[in-house]
Amino acid sequence: MTTPQRAPAAPAPATVAMLLADARLPGGGHAHSAGLEPALLGGLPAAQVPAWMVGRATTVSLVEAGTAVVAARLLGAPAGPPPGAVDAVVRAWSARTPSGALRDAARLLGRGYLRVARTLWPHHPAVAALSGAGGRGVRDAPPRAVVLGAVAAATGLPPADVVRLTVYDDAQTAASALLKLEPSDPLTAARWVLDACAAAEPHVDRVAACRTPEDVPASGAPQTEGWAEAHALENEKRLFRA
Amino acid sequence: MRPGVAEPGAATVAAPGRTAAPTTTTVEVTRPGTPGGPVRVTSADGLLAVRTVSRGPDRAEVALVATGAVLLGGDHVVVRVRVGAGCALRITDVGGTVAYDADGVPSRWDVEIELDDDARLEWYGMPFVVCDGADVARSTTARLGPRAGLVLRETVVLGRHGERGGRVVVRSAVSDDTGPLLVEDVDVCGAAPVPGVLGGHRVLDTLSVLDGTDERAGSDRSWSSGALAGALPAGATTMHLECGGTVTRWLGDAAHLSPIERRLGAGPPFLEER
Numbered sequence: 001m002t003t004p005q006r007a008p009a010a011p012a013p014a015t016v017a018m019l020l021a022d023a024r025l026p027g028g029g030h031a032h033s034a035g036l037e038p039a040l041l042g043g044l045p046a047a048q049v050p051a052w053m054v055g056r057a058t059t060v061s062l063v064e065a066g067t068a069v070v071a072a073r074l075l076g077a078p079a080g081p082p083p084g085a086v087d088a089v090v091r092a093w094s095a096r097t098p099s100g101a102l103r104d105a106a107r108l109l110g111r112g113y114l115r116v117a118r119t120l121w122p123h124h125p126a127v128a129a130l131s132g133a134g135g136r137g138v139r140d141a142p143p144r145a146v147v148l149g150a151v152a153a154a155t156g157l158p159p160a161d162v163v164r165l166t167v168y169d170d171a172q173t174a175a176s177a178l179l180k181l182e183p184s185d186p187l188t189a190a191r192w193v194l195d196a197c198a199a200a201e202p203h204v205d206r207v208a209a210c211r212t213p214e215d216v217p218a219s220g221a222p223q224t225e226g227w228a229e230a231h232a233l234e235n236e237k238r239l240f241r242a
Numbered sequence: 243m244r245p246g247v248a249e250p251g252a253a254t255v256a257a258p259g260r261t262a263a264p265t266t267t268t269v270e271v272t273r274p275g276t277p278g279g280p281v282r283v284t285s286a287d288g289l290l291a292v293r294t295v296s297r298g299p300d301r302a303e304v305a306l307v308a309t310g311a312v313l314l315g316g317d318h319v320v321v322r323v324r325v326g327a328g329c330a331l332r333i334t335d336v337g338g339t340v341a342y343d344a345d346g347v348p349s350r351w352d353v354e355i356e357l358d359d360d361a362r363l364e365w366y367g368m369p370f371v372v373c374d375g376a377d378v379a380r381s382t383t384a385r386l387g388p389r390a391g392l393v394l395r396e397t398v399v400l401g402r403h404g405e406r407g408g409r410v411v412v413r414s415a416v417s418d419d420t421g422p423l424l425v426e427d428v429d430v431c432g433a434a435p436v437p438g439v440l441g442g443h444r445v446l447d448t449l450s451v452l453d454g455t456d457e458r459a460g461s462d463r464s465w466s467s468g469a470l471a472g473a474l475p476a477g478a479t480t481m482h483l484e485c486g487g488t489v490t491r492w493l494g495d496a497a498h499l500s501p502i503e504r505r506l507g508a509g510p511p512f513l514e515e516r
Contacts, residue, residue, distance in 0.1 A: 035438070044437055052437040059429075059439060088421075094484035095422035103484060218413075218425040222446060222491055224438040226479040 028112025033177030038231030071149020092213035105242030126153035315344025343375030357390035376408035386454030407432025475505035
């Protein structure tokens with residue numbers, strides 16, 4: 001044997017990225033619209049959806065992406081996750097997510113992702129470090145970005161791919177919801193997903209380089225936050241959790 | 243020579259010969275030197291001057307007054323505020339601030355706040371208008387000691403009447419002894435509105451009510467999340483931060499229409515209800 005054997009066989013990081021981005025993975029994402037339903041109910045004209053998707057890809061998605069990158073770095077440390085790492089990342093994320101409605105939505109998604117992570121990578125220290133950390137009171141799950149970071153640490157997903165996966169997943173979630181909320185040609189929505197991802201591309205290296213919780217981008221979107229808060233109080237008109 | 247305040251109509255205003263060196267205004271309130279006397283107010287003027295309005299045994303009020311045309315391209319205004327343990331300070335702006343058309347030359351406006359244990363600061367800023375051609379980085383950094391309270395009103399307006407407005411990054415970073423409470427960068431440009439950030443709105447009006455964790459008292463944060471909640475204006479979005487405190491926000495088209503403006507005009511100042 002001239003090549004060292006990998007035992008047990010591990011999938012390539014790119015395969016893990018495809019799995020995580022695949023809507024057929026039962027992670028709970030189908031109940032979310034990545035902010036689209038709150039935006040439309042809040043008055044966003046349908047014609048502005050592509051510009052809104054670009055806006056997300058360059059603001060709130062980068063907060064999530066940076067959170068995942070830093071979580072992956074801390075939880076994937078060669079000596080094992082340092083004590084308090086998860087709490088420090090969650091604290092940084094929550095300070096950058098002023099809307100309680102958006103924090104709740106991210107934790108609901110985190111719960112679904114956590115089930116995936118615990119089932120598929122149950123013994124990895126990065127996944128184990130999520131237990132009992134990152135929650136506050138009844139909201140006892142870390143946000144999705146932190147769980148994604150743990151999965152990235154467990155599977156060797158490179159930071160730049162963590163950023164792209166986060167941006168893509170957000171845009172594709174919105175595009176998928178759009179087909180239910182404002183039915184149109186699905187390929188038009190696919191075009192908008194690619195446009196949003198392209199708009200984030202100049203930010204990928206910067207976000208992928210985040211090392212500490214302080215490094216996580218804080219690019220806010222006040223109108224999105226206002227829509228999310230109003231939507232959380234809306235009981236009758238909504239199809240999606242957030 | 244700086245152009246006078248009376249000539250804001252000039253198309254492009256720069257500060258000739260001004261380097262990026264900051265001009266710093268400081269104000270510090272500390273306990274009285276003699277028992278029963280008024281608090282001590284120490285200040286130094288920069289592009290903004292400090293005028294003491296009143297002093298009492300545990301509190302002071304000061305006004306910030308522009309000493310010339312502020313803000314011009316190349317200007318770097320720094321305002322440093324420190325409130326000592328157990329003291330309270332109220333700051334009022336005497337007028338709004340205009341970031342003039344600087345033909346894209348960047349300017350900075352940095353506020354650094356330090357509140358010691360049980361200190362309080364309320365700062366009711368007047369509108370900060372970002373004209374076409376202005377490129378402003380505006381930051382507020384605050385460190386809150388245990389049980390310190392901060393009420394901050396910040397109104398950013400894109401453009402004067404008939405303008406779309408220039409570019410401004412509004413950065414807030416508030417922390418206490420346990421870590422960050424609020425970290426936010428809002429990056430907007432009147433010529434390139436982004437749906438979801440401000441959309442087509444020109445006014446970003448924010449009232450932040452924050453307090454420093456009292457680790458001895460555990461999770462009891464009744465001040466910002468309890469009594470004050472009823473005082474926050476309807477018609478705006480109030481967000482409850484994870485570590486306590488609120489950010490109330492209104493996006494609109496004219497500062498005088500803001501429900502935050504109505505609330506502040508109607509009732510007693512927040513901190514006196516503490």
